[in-house]
Amino acid sequence: MPERKFITQEIGSFRKPDYLSRRFHQIQGTEEFTKLAEKATLETLGLFDQAGLMNVGVGGEMFRWEMYEHLANSLEGIEFYGLVRSFDNKYYKKGSVVSNIKRKSSFHGEELEFIMDNTEKRIKVPITGPYTMMDWSFNEAYKSREDLAMAYADIINQEIKDLKKIWGGGHGEEKLEIQIDEPAATTHPSEMDLVVDSVNRSIEGIQDTEFSIHVCYSRDYRLLYDRIPDLKLHGLNLEYANRDTMMVGVSDEARIGYDDIAYFSEINEEQYPRKFLGLGVTDVHINEIESVQLIRDRIEYAMAFIENPTNVRINPDCGLRTRSREIGYQKLKNMVEARDQVYGEY
């Protein structure tokens, strides 16, 4: 029986080696690109193995440049007119939906096939969710935000069905795990119905698959927790470390970033089966490497509310592409060590 207690996992992205990131856009779509993306994936899987991660995701998303752009580039109906400011002098590509969107080809199939051939560990495929894709696009073509989000949901649903075909009889004893990435999920509180409907549509009719949602940097996770009964998901992978203090200990003051887990648990108690919570225990926006003790304290604090260790997963707040590979590795290593230390206690 595979281990179910405190599964350690990646959220998605990991910093690309220079030989890939420097030439990514120049060679994308060529044989050389595939070769380099595969090489980078193998090296990243090696790092994850060394760190002791139990779920290796898709090896750090080496086939993808960025979560929005990768999916948008695989669709008909989207034009890119240029970059848009995210903050300071940091920009991202925001597409304009200029006509009905349609999938040109599978956007994660090649990546999944490669991963399945190259690891025995658990795999989780992150897919940018329909609500976030809608919210991060300019909408020139659809009548409403609702229509566009549901169109994205239909496309994601087709993609997951294709991934299921690739998964086929499975990978050891594990189910295919899909993580719907929805960083925009709680940005428009009045649209939580649309978040629920579009995420549910994305996974509609797909059996024998584990579905989770990843949300990060939300101003109010309660908006999401309140909708747990409506979301047809098995778990949530969330960011907490960023809002926490760096003090060790399990006091409420030290663990301020995790204080709303009590509210999560209240809602989760009514669910059958209960949802798992992927606990962000390391901040991807700072270079400081959280000590094993600090991460332990974060896990132990959360356990006071969640109690059952099979309902807790341990992960970074978000993709580690924001840090160097060395720092990312150290953060994962300490995370695994902290998990191993608390393992015996529950």
Add this chain to the structure above:
Amino acid sequence: MTEIKGLIYGTYPKSDELRIKIGRWERGALKGAEIEREISAEKKLKTDLFISTGSDYTDPLFNWYDIFRPFTCATEGISPGPLTRYKETNTFYRLPEVDHVGRMKINPSEFNEIEENPPLPMFQKNSDPKYFAFFPSPFSFFKMSKIKEDVTLEKFTAGMISIYSDIMKSYGFKNTLLFESLPYQGEDMSLLSPLIEKFKTILVTEGNLKFVDFTPIGKKLYSIAATSEDRNLEIASKHSIVPGIRIIDSHNTKIEDPKTVKETVNEEAEKAGLDSIYVTFNDYLDFLPFSIAAKKLEMIKGVIN
């Protein structure tokens, strides 16, 4: 026939070239004085473009990392906090953390290197009567900051208005534009009077104006540019000389048809019995790619007369 005037305000998207140069400055490959020269040169180009549309305009603010940043970084008692989502967008600003509002630590009209933002001066010098100096309204600034308990809205507003007035004086500006990011919540509008009394002022407002009492200001503003909620234009026209309507979408790349916009503006102006009206954007243009912002300017040129 109603005179339709254009208004271009706030942070404007940078060209790829300038963005890359600022990136080099961030990494230490360009000196402060060098990047300031580059920024000034591009500001000059864009200012010329704004002028060519026939609109009234503000500085393109290429050296403002967000609409509060020069104040957040260079005012005694205010410091930059964590990145925070700007309203419901996917753009972030550094949360101003306010202990008190002191004076500006530097002369903002001169070259100055400050932390967490490209070098100042804050604005280019400009004596064009169509030019307005852009400032974030102290009301929205207050609501979008983390404020120490004993700093009241009254104290904060008085402090910021005094800073804005000093900046206006140091540049010799006559016109100003106060930009409101959030709807009013019963603020005492007379708190803005010290600025409005001295300078020709455009107030770019957000939300429904039905419950806003402009009378304590004691005089008509030059303009209140309002979003298109019911009765907003009527209220704006009661309290300002050239009311404005914020109907061009700066959150969508679709380019509006100038004929349709013109018809809508004319209809609205006629209903409110106006001789002149501003047509402007529902937000500043920095939410759009550079190429689209240029097309929106071309479009506004076709609307105004």
